[in-house]
Amino acid sequence: MRPRLYLAGPDVFHPASAALGAAKLALCREYGFEGLYPGEGSDETSASTSSPAIYRRCLAMMAGADAGLFNLTPFRGPSADVGTVFELGFMAAAGKPVFAYSNDGRDLLDRLRPDLVRGGDGSWRDAAGCFAEDFGNADNLMLDEPLALQGRRIHRVAAEPEARFTALDGVRLCLDAARRHFGLVRA
């Protein structure tokens, strides 16, 4: 019985969602896992396209997964896709192993920096005066720390801009870590 990995990420919004999902599912098999991809094209029930139906389907997939693999590449802003982050919180709370990558190699602070000013106390503030964390994290600490608590980190890959939402090197890094976690040996 192959361990099941829930494949979370903004991939589901990408025009190549079906192909991305198929590529990730193939990689999962290569590493000894069964992938669960929530995007369109991953199941036959095209009826499940209402907002509540999609949510329930994702919850059921997460419930049936042994671990989660999260694409935390910044999406429509300096931080990861909020849907993916909700799922990270959901699976972390369930005590399941979580693995994550980002196709942006920078710290959150470096992404924010062009819009920040340094205050007299040394802290970084944005245009609204809001504090910016300076912990060397890939994103908000709520994304880095659940990984750290499990002895892991967000794998950062400095992908080319045109491959920002399609590069899969981070998936391989996560699968390699997951394989060690589950004690699988590559066939």
Place this chain on the structure above:
Amino acid sequence: MRPRLYLAGPDVFHPASAALGAAKLALCREYGFEGLYPGEGSDETSASTSSPAIYRRCLAMMAGADAGLFNLTPFRGPSADVGTVFELGFMAAAGKPVFAYSNDGRDLLDRLRPDLVRGGDGSWRDAAGCFAEDFGNADNLMLDEPLALQGRRIHRVAAEPEARFTALDGVRLCLDAARRHFGLVRA
């Protein structure tokens, strides 16, 4: 014994974080709750300011809370603060009641629309070709649906721009719903 509410939001990054926290804690008391505010100034242990320490402190607060009250106002982009969203996922997974507000009255789609084009199939796509949800939700469906599954919704308040991160009307709406949920009668 007053039910305990975890007060999640980007409030903790605001320059007036301590005052915002104090105001929210006072509102909680007014409605019969004990608030738990994770921001600076809310506790005496200023040593707990490393990234892992903050994370552990928030986890402990969530574990000790009976429910969560989430500020899902868009933060540094079209969607809610990812730290807050992680906590929403965490508490939803724990089966605890969640209450939420946003100080932006619009649908996610309306916030994205200036940067979207409508494809031949009627779907909305951003500059990267990524699909934008058109469900009438306040944010990504992963934020609206856990509320809906509990018979609630994200309370939307069209706050003035200068009060975007400080308006508390949404807190009152959440507290009113929480009071009904916990069967409390206002003193």
